[in-house]
Amino acid sequence: MEVLKRRAFSLWPPSSRSCVAFFTSKAYSTVSSPPRTESQNREAFRQAVVNTLERRLFYIPSFKIYGGVAGLYDYGPPGCAVKANILAFWRQHFVLEENMLEVDCPCVTPGIVLEASGHVDKFTDLMVKDEKTGACHRADHLLKDFCKDKLEKDHELSAEKAAELRHILAVLNDFSADELCAKIKEYSITAPDTKNSLSNPYPFNLMFQTSIGPSGSSPGYMRPETAQGIFVNFKDLYYYNGNKLPFAAAQIGQAFRNEISPRQGLLRVREFTLAEIEHFVDPKDKSFPKFSEVSDLELFIFPREDQMSGQPTRRLTIREAVSQGIIDNETLGYYIGRVYLFLTQLGIAKDRLRFRQHLGNEMAHYSVDCWDAEIESSYGWVECVGITDRSAYDLQAHADRSRVPLVAYEKYEQPREVEKLTVLPVKKELGLAFKGDHKMVVKALEVMGKKEAMEMKASLEDKGEAAFRVCALNKVVTIKNSMVSISIEKRKEHQRVFTPSVIEPSFGIGRIIYCLYEHSFYTRPSKCGDEQVNVFRFPPLVAPIKCTVLPLIQNQEYEEVAKQIAKSLKASRISYKIDVTGTSIGKRYARTDELGVPFAITVDSTSSVTVRERDSKQQIRVNVNEVASVVKQLTDGSVRWGGVLLRYPTRSP
């Protein structure tokens, strides 16, 4: 995952048309109070979703009986089932489809691995402390809140000042500690709540630190991403793949970030599930054989240039985006397409999903191109999947540190003749001539480029000496014939040795799930019309429970039939729930609608039963013996509701 450059959420304005329409329209408007602002609508909508999620145990604040811990959440039973369904589909959609090599590495990671990857040095946020209470805050959050607050509430703000604050919001993520410090001082920003003065900002490393083994001498960290486990295994995985490129490895697992002050509920948490793919490819050939399978997909693309010039997102096919050079290569394009299919099949709304390219200042220096799948939610656009061409950076970093070559080979059909430059400094002579400086001279000679070496060779042969600039010494020295031997040899090479590039799609599973909850949630009047009923319109693929079984009335005969049906459902491996309470059938439907259960079987006779579809509320009559297999087909996707409607007698609800 693109970690060395961290961002909160996109600041680029465009509450796109779809978004505005969504939050101000009837999609959520149960309370007939004076018209609300878009931001109030968002807030009310989110509250309704979150209330339902928490009440039905989709999630639970972790360790609640002890007061909870900020940024830690449990998945309760329906949330856990949704997550398991999504991960199973991820495996099928990515791992099985591309024959990826899935691995499973530990969370506990020794320090050296994360030093090599850069996390120990750079995986930080800037923090300030309340000088009296010692409470910690993220410096950029305080500055951001200050600017937003001013812009929203200070009606006497000059146009000039407003522009300044807006500019800060736009460039905030690039601020250094010094810049942040200057702004916090300039605006006299104090600690929230206490209003005490603040310390200067300083970097706080976001990894949970621990110690491996009993001696206390081996520092370790809880991994901040799963990717490093794949990189360090490159050599074995390449071998496993028959020493062939390209191939992709994948990993699903927990990752940990010790956030300074977690915000935004389920979106920024301290422990979360990542699903990451590392696709290793020859840097000279990033074409993708199956590109044509996704290239005609049309999706919302938000290229760097459009963001800079204030354009809205555009609809483009992936083929157009790659051929116009907007997306760097076919492999990136292929994965963008597959991510689009993955998310929309889960139930993410197509018009509230966009692919945003990172701006130059967001990307790490080694990245070739980087896209985020962003999903619109009540929090704005949320970065849920990052798809990055990270070049050879990671493999190179681990090869450098471990001294184990992490390379691939391309066998030539015919051996190729290459010219190989050899520069051999004669250390004894150089030592005599340059004394304490001689090591610098040796090093400079060794890393000389081909052109420079050939010029030196010519000069040495011609004049017996050559002038040579040693940067590290900042002076020009004279190299004599006896001090170096330079030769060009012709050699036959049978293969090319290179460090593969890696293209990394990285999925924040928890964020995808939260956005999916929002996209799936709606309300509708109850049967009697006296109250609003909450519904999650999960597709069967995602639904935590596929089917409820409801005896219409409390009677032994019906309960026997219900048990028999339950048994067949279990045999077909369909998750179900029996509800034998005496509550009215309407209320029992409402209960399961709120869990997003797509189908309900009502036992109202001993021979045939009613199957109801959640969103249309349409009902059909099916024989008791047949009903499990009908539900099986509906949930595994081999039949759709429309198809079933044609085959079975309908019933008005």
Place this chain on the structure above:
Amino acid sequence: MEVLKRRAFSLWPPSSRSCVAFFTSKAYSTVSSPPRTESQNREAFRQAVVNTLERRLFYIPSFKIYGGVAGLYDYGPPGCAVKANILAFWRQHFVLEENMLEVDCPCVTPGIVLEASGHVDKFTDLMVKDEKTGACHRADHLLKDFCKDKLEKDHELSAEKAAELRHILAVLNDFSADELCAKIKEYSITAPDTKNSLSNPYPFNLMFQTSIGPSGSSPGYMRPETAQGIFVNFKDLYYYNGNKLPFAAAQIGQAFRNEISPRQGLLRVREFTLAEIEHFVDPKDKSFPKFSEVSDLELFIFPREDQMSGQPTRRLTIREAVSQGIIDNETLGYYIGRVYLFLTQLGIAKDRLRFRQHLGNEMAHYSVDCWDAEIESSYGWVECVGITDRSAYDLQAHADRSRVPLVAYEKYEQPREVEKLTVLPVKKELGLAFKGDHKMVVKALEVMGKKEAMEMKASLEDKGEAAFRVCALNKVVTIKNSMVSISIEKRKEHQRVFTPSVIEPSFGIGRIIYCLYEHSFYTRPSKCGDEQVNVFRFPPLVAPIKCTVLPLIQNQEYEEVAKQIAKSLKASRISYKIDVTGTSIGKRYARTDELGVPFAITVDSTSSVTVRERDSKQQIRVNVNEVASVVKQLTDGSVRWGGVLLRYPTRSP
């Protein structure tokens, strides 16, 4: 998981008949060297399995390019697939079957939770340090090694001494720090390798410690088990279950133990996957409605008494074991049966699986009864699943610490009349009479038993005063009429309030997988008979890849057919591997046998193909269009190989 009492592996002698037979028989005997001891056979067998596992990337020592970290292993591609298959089956076999409430809680856990559970105080091993190098060792390991070594190698050992050492091995796990210290001194045990002297043993906490949030003031640990996440959620889960008992909650996830010096390869590691069930039940009724579904299963049972008296394991049905009071209750018995079915369906050999009851000294004081599913491996009997009746201990511990009642209710059909004792100390009077001691007196009065209170009441009414022993003060005081009011009231109660018992089956997934590897591994001569071929006889359920597709020769027509078959397999969600290398078909079969792939499709014509079963090496002819569906049925278990043999023409291999 039963954690407060930790054991290595069972020390009870009985290398059962099956085991001896296994390791000394032809099951592994490829080298025709002089006859080996059983222990050499075990070692050689293990080496063969582990070599294959490591070479084919079933597992990889984690962070290998950096020299690895003891006790941390990655699952490579086939290992990861085996694990995913086993977890999916676990969900189906337990969670779906019993409608369990699955949850998913974080690994990062605040200190208070693990203080309440007892882990902060008691989850320790005794450690000694090499006094010169500072290297750490487990004290019991050193003593154990010393005793074993002496018994094995010192041929001049007196019978008396030998008996003493054997006794130590038997009771070692109960040694206190002082006892261990005494023995280490008595035998002059020194550090392995260096032979330096050792420190006294002291407890080392096995949890990985960390800090939550930036302030450094909130200690946290990486959970040592997943169970606590369920206990702290009891209240919500009980509500979710409609306030009804019994119900079971489940969790699959990582757990962490910072072992002092990990040994035994994949069996004792520092991070591992647990799958745990907490079945909450009324302590007054531990019957199980579905008990009869497993009660006729006959399995190897090893009760406490038989272990003490040196008997071998016995074969008993679960019904017999429960009715004879060997297994405490039906719920425990039911889970023992389900665990047996789970393990044997994965491929664990029935005669190398036993259920061993904990001895009195192994069980925590609160446990009612405790059984381990132990699987025999080259390391001896390995504890893979613990099935424990933990009474109300865990819920009570968290209720006490959090002050949130974790209780269940039994509604009475008719309200019941109960006598309720009320003791109200009059603090003012007591304060005047007893000054500084009065708090102790108040407390003692409040916790007085019913009998004592009634006697006091009688005495007060009779004489106006009563003698009262206050233990905390170690003296008898005189209580006067004015100092306390004691009353008995009759009240109507509508429900019983109680803390549920919990029965906990806890699965060490990594250990099960390792034992399964050993039970599945065998060798056989290659086709030409010139070498031994390794095979894993995984059932299709477990196999990492279900099917290989092999064009008989390198030719475009066959490769096209192979691709077409691959496409159908993918559509049926069957994991497969194409091998288009020009290697001989025999070698390609051998490659996939070693990965445990159960079926191979050889493309040897464009209309029909050969399907080969791994273990029998039998072959059938199937049409190209039909082959994916045949393999699908074979892998999902709806058809067995024997059935297929009858339906399709066979081919001699």
